[in-house]
Amino acid sequence: MFEIKDYSSIYDSIMQFNKNKTVSIHQWYPFVEGYSKEFIESILDELNYTPENVLEPFSGSGTTALELQFKNINCTSFEVSPFMHLLSSVKLYNNYNSEVFNSVLNSFKEILSSLPNKVRKIRNIENIPFGRTVVKSGNLKKWNFNDEALDGILDIKYTISFIDDEAYKNLFRIVLASILLEVSNLFRNGKCLSYKKNWETRKTYKRKEVHNLFLSKIENIIKNDIAILEGILKDTKVDNYSRLHFGDVRTNILNVTDNSVDLIITSPPYLNSRDYTDIYMLELKVLDLINNYDELNQLRRNTLRSHVQVKYEELSVLNVPTLKAYFNKIAKKELALWNNDLFNMIKGYFLDMNHLFEQFRRVMQPEKFIYFNVANSAYFGEEIKVDEIISEIAILQGFELVEIRKARNLKSSSQQSGSIKSLRESVIIFKS
Structure with missing residues (x-):
């Protein structure tokens, strides 16, 4: 139905966040999903106008808004995950100062180094994060952190609590988040967290080693980047930090003014059953961004319907030919009853997309562009041509x-x- 143009020679490398892993500011947290800053640059290079007000509905790690901020282009962005919102806000904050940072760091190191003498049992003053499997207890066969690693993490959390300036406190929290997987028994395995091979017997981090890993990242990466950022910000007149909004984009986009946007760049969650609350569960727990199962369930309800962790009432199929053709194919197959959750996820995903494009139409100025990064999916042995269905929508x-x-x-x-x-x-590129 649609012509697909092969841009893989151009996009293959720049559609991966890996290229950002050694780039100043972007490297503060090892993000897995998302595209590189070069993707943003490629879009700006091919536009026949300079955008003034960009919309990024799914902020993620903040790549779009950050790169546009460096280029003095306004960007309104939304993020539903409290961890990703924190990460984006820390990277977008535009008032860091090397002198203040060094003062905070020196105080931090002084307090942290005194902990072994002052605090013998850190768990008496710093709570173990929410969750049944965080640390070994009872008859558990698997746990996220060994005791010494967790105590090292709690030491750092406790020390961070003494930082008065909220911007630097949040920066140090993100640095802590960036080492959690390394000192844990887990790794990111596609759609979930899995246990490392031979995690029970492999060498684990001692309490002091966790401190040293944290301080090494602060000293060798963050400190240098703050100095670089300080220089960049002298020429930056745009504040995308204040344009970053927390919450469900499906609701928050209703607050965007009509005809106010002249470019949209985004990559929504793919239709791949991936629940990002699961993937970033360690960060959410350790940073106290979710503290109980009710908060976890509410967060999942606030996310785009791209996973099966939330059960919904029976949904209707959006009246789009390619989507209906997919459901007609799988209707001919004998499928187990539990697949109803997957059916509803697929239906809900495109209902959400329809709502978003309805709002995109309202907020966009005429003759302007959308760059929309998605991937196709497959369930029940049949491909879902997500890019074509979204194009029809x-x-x-x-x-x-x-x-x-x-x-x-x-x-x-x-x-x-x-x-x-x-x-x-x-x-996919659209024009309003």
Whole structure:
């Protein structure tokens, strides 16, 4: 139905956050998902106008808003995850000062170094994070952190609590978040956290080693970047920090003024059953961003319907030909009853997309562009052409489809790999 243009030679490398892992500011936290700053630069290079007010509905680690801030371009962004919102805000904060940072760091090191003498049992003053499996207890067979590693983490949390300036306190919290996986028994395994191979017997971090790892990152990465950022900010007149909003984009976008946006750049959660609250559970727990199961469930309800962790009432299928054709195919197959959750997830995802494009149409100025990064999915042995379905949705909402660009091929899940070897990741361009 649609022509797909192959841009993989251009996009293959720049659609991965890996390129940002050694770039100042971006490197503060080892983000997995998302695109690199070069993707933003490529968009600005090909536009025939200089945007003034950009919208980023899914902030993630803040790449879009940060790069645009450096280029003095306003960007309104939204983020529903309290951890990702914290990460974005720390990177977007535009009033860091090397002298203040060094003062905070010196005080921090003084307090931390005194802890072994003053605090023998850190757990008496710093609570173990929420969750049944954080540390070994009772008859547990698996746990996230060994005792010494957790005590080292709690030492750092306790010391951070003495930082009065909220901006630097949050910066140090993000540095703590950046070492959690390394000192834990876990690793990110696609859609979830899994236990490292031989985690029970492998060498683990001692309490002091956790301190040293944290301080090494502060001294060798953050300190240098603060000095670099201080120089950059002298020429920065834009404040995208104040334009970052916390909460469900499906609701928050209603507050964006009509005809106020002249460019949208975003990459929403893919339709891959990936629950980002699971993937970043350590950060959410340790930083006290979720403290009980009610808060966890509410966060999941506030996210785009791209996972099955929340059960919804029976949803309708959006009246889009390619989506209906997919459901007609799988209707012919004998599927187990539990698959109803997956059916509802797929339906809900495109209902959410329809709502967003309805709002995009309202907020966008005429003759302006959307760059929308998505990937196709597969369930029940059938490919869901997400890029084409979203293109149909956008057209129905009054947008012109400029181009569907193939960015690269992604591996399909192990459940689908027998019939579908790879799935297309795309950048779709629309014009208002």
